[in-house]
Amino acid sequence: MSNKYIALPKGISEKTFDSAIGDFRSVLGDAAVLTSAQQLAPYIKTMMPVPDSDHTPSAALMATTVEEIQKIVGICNRYKVPIWTISTGKNLGYGSAAPVERGQVVLDLKRMNRILEVDKDLAYALVEPGVTYKQLYDHIAEHKLGLWLSMPAPSAIAGPVGNTLDRGVGYTPYGEHFLFACGMEVVLANGEVLRTGMGSMPNSNTWQVFKWGYGPYLDGIFTQSNYGIVTKFGFWLMPAPPAFKPFVIQYENEEDIVEIVEIIRPLRISGVIPNAVVIAHALYEAPVKARRSDYVTGPGSIPDAAVRKLAKDHHLGIWNLYAALYGTPEQNEVNWKIVTQAFGKSGKAKILTEREAGDDPAFKYRASLMRGDMTLQEFSLYNWRGGGGSMWFAPVSQARGSETLKQMALTKEILAKYGLDYSGEFIVGMRDMHHIVDVLYDKTDPGQVKAAYQCFDELLTIFSAQGYGTYRVNTAFMDKVAETYGPVQRQVHKTLKKALDPNGILAPGKSGIR
Incomplete structure (x- = not known):
């Protein structure tokens, strides 16, 4: 164990790393090569249910030019030192700024900001x-x-x-x-x-x-x-379009998700609704307006009755569909008629525009996202349970109502098994759906940490077995997800890696590629 560094790259001695650090400093200057525990603190903390020590970097390099990066990779090849590259380092819920493997050197590019x-x-x-x-x-x-x-x-x-x-x-x-x-x-x-x-x-x-x-x-x-x-x-x-018309359509029952998606799919494929449609569950929207402790205390997942009460108290649907129309006022008027007729047939939908939603914080947050405006409201999710634990589970399916109901029920069942809540939304693309679930837990509670890890592992195992591929994952589970895509793809990835990076210096382990 090194006394000089808080971690060392895998297979690299302290003496060899000393030489590499010296060369990095000759390129970047002393102030741009970070090695102390205090300097590296921003690159260590994760929201995953694994020890942060598993992802502790050995150093961080603050490059500012392409020429510096070229020299850095030359040094890395010479000493076989692996680097983990980040830009802003705000990949929260997917691993943050910490490297995929302990001891990797973080190459931080946030100063390259032109x-x-x-x-x-x-x-x-x-x-x-x-x-x-x-x-x-x-x-x-x-x-x-x-x-x-x-x-x-x-x-x-x-x-x-x-x-x-x-x-x-x-x-x-x-x-x-x-x-x-x-x-x-x-x-x-x-x-x-x-x-x-x-x-x-x-x-x-x-x-x-x-x-x-x-x-x-x-x-x-x-x-x-x-x-x-x-x-x-x-x-x-x-x-910027001449006119922008955001809206939310609320439904009262979880099984209504089938109707929602069956209506949305043809509207998305035809381009009547041009943006990705978010169908957010009440518990995904709730943190904008409430805390979990307002409705339930103690272990176990939140009961359905509490979810219904929360939705009623805060004027939420069990499902809340957010979308928008973009174009001239005349174009939007034509498409709005198509949308309202499609959703009005069953009588289940409650349709709200900006006028009816008023200052509702959930609506204002979603409208800002659909307009491309600045908002950090998403982080209210981390206040729902507290404790700083978060992992995004992100399987993909066809844009079919039956698939949605099946995924939601399966996810809720697995989460409940581990005492965790379902905070999920479906994002409907042209023909696909991203099912985004924030697995929230208290990272200060060892019991919840263990439960969250087992839960996430089971979610990946069960969903991949049923043909639902994960499109994005945190650094602790990259190998597991890569395995679900089969040996042929992994071998192609490995072949490309060997050809382009024979010394394996660039982020070994990223997406399961070494």
Whole structure:
């Protein structure tokens, strides 16, 4: 055990690591190479039910230029030191800023935060990895560019590069973020710089407007992977529409989810509703308005009767469908008639627009997300139970009502077995559904920590056995999820890794790839 460092990279002696740290300091300067426990504290804390020591870094490097990163990977190859790259480090619920394996060196790119270009006419941006959504939002507003961002729920503190590379999603019509990515600059493990798509062509002026370039499309292999370090990232922005009409449709019973999805699917496929539709359970919305202790104390999951009382007290449906219309007032009026007729047939739906919702905090939060505005309201989820424990469970299914009911019932059953609550929502894409469940627990309670780990493990096991693939997961369970996709895919990933990173220096273990 090293006395000088709080951890060491796997298989690296203190003497060898001393040499590597010395070389890192020669490139970055002493102040940009962090090794003390106090300096590394922001990179250690996780929300997962495993000891934080399992994910303790050995050091952190604060790079600011591509040239520095090239030199860093050269040093890493020389000493076989692994690095874990982060941008803003706000991947909360999926692992935070801590590396996937103990002893990895964090390469922190938050100081690479230049907005390189925002083109008003062609509606695109080119940014460095440390740029936050808030920074870009303010830039667009300051210059009156008339463009909208699409961002995930932790909007202001997260960034478009890290979110898109982890294949995160947002809530405007541009919400499938990787779909709207266009052109990357990547430092490879050998120090070479690759510009994908049209960017590989000298003097290209179409890097951010045409995705494909010539030959095999490469951008995808740098998402959810460890094949390179993205240092510049282009993506498309949405022109501000003339009119925006957010709405919520509430249903009183859990079984109504079947009707909701069957109505939504054709509206999404046809483009009548252009943005990803969120169908949030009452317990997912509740933390905006209440705390768990207001309705239940003691062990066990919250009873259905308490959920119904909470929903009634705070004017929530058991299911709350959030969507919006975008376009001219005339276009929105036509589509609004289609929406209201579709949901009005059964008589079960309660339809509310901004006028009826008024100052309701849940509605205002959702409307802000669908407008691409800044909000941190999502973090109210962490106040529901308290204790700082959170893991996002994210299986995908077809956009069918029967699939939704089946997933919800199965999830509730497994959570209840471990005394945990169902805080879930379905996000309906064009033909798919992301089922997003926040497994909330008290990380200060050893019993809940053990229960949360076993619960999450069982969720992954049972859902994958039934054909529901997880699209994103925290660092503690990356190997398990990778295994569910079968040996052929894992071997292809391994082959690419060996070819692009023969010394295995870039985030070994990311997405189960070594």
